[in-house]
Amino acid sequence: MSIVWIAVIAASVLSFAQKWVGYQAPPDVLERPRIARITTMLPIALLGALVATQAATSGVEIVLDARLAALGVAVVLLALRAPFLVVVIGAALVAAGLRALGWG
Template identity: 50%
Template sequence: MSDAVTWVALLVACAVCFALKLAGHLVPEHWLAKPRVARTAALVTVALLSALVAVQAATTGRALVADARLPALAVAAVALALRAPFVVVVVLAAVTAAVLRAMGMP
C-alpha cells in the first residue's frame, strides 16, 4: 500500500471516529437512560476489551501462538476472580510470564 493510500485511510478513519463521537453527544439524554441501552453499552465495552486481550495474548502478526502470555493471562484471570487489586494482577501476570520465559518457554 502506498503512503498516500495509508494517509487517506487514516484521515477517513479519524473523520469517522469524530463523527461517531459527535453523534454520541447529540443523542437525546432520555434515550441513554433506558436500562437496555445501558446494559448494551456495558456489554459492548467488555466484549471489545476481551477481544483486544485475546488478540494480544494469542497472536503474533497473523499467526496464533501459545507462548508464556497465555499462562500469564490465566494467572491474571484467577487473580481477578479472587478480587486481587489491579496492580497485584499485573505483577502476578508479569512474574508468571518472566518465570516461564526464563525456563525456556517462548
C-alpha cells in the same frame, strides 16, 4: 499522500463524526433499558477482544506462549480478589519465568 495516510485521516474523521452523533442523541433514547445495558457492556466486550487478540496472536498467527499462561494467572488472581498490583506482578513473574525456561 499514501493510501495509508488517507485511510488514517478517513478513520479519524469517521470516528469524530460518530462521537459527535452520539452527543446529539436525545437523553431519553440513551436511558432506555436495552440501550443502557448495551452501552454499559460495550467497553467490557471491546477490552476483552483486545486482551484476547494481544494474548493469543502474533501477527496473523494464533500462538500459545507465556502470555496466555500469564493471562491465566492474572484471571485466577483476580478471581481471588488480589490487589491489582499483585495481579500485574504475578502475571509478569509467570511470563518472565516461562520465557526464561525457553517457552514463548
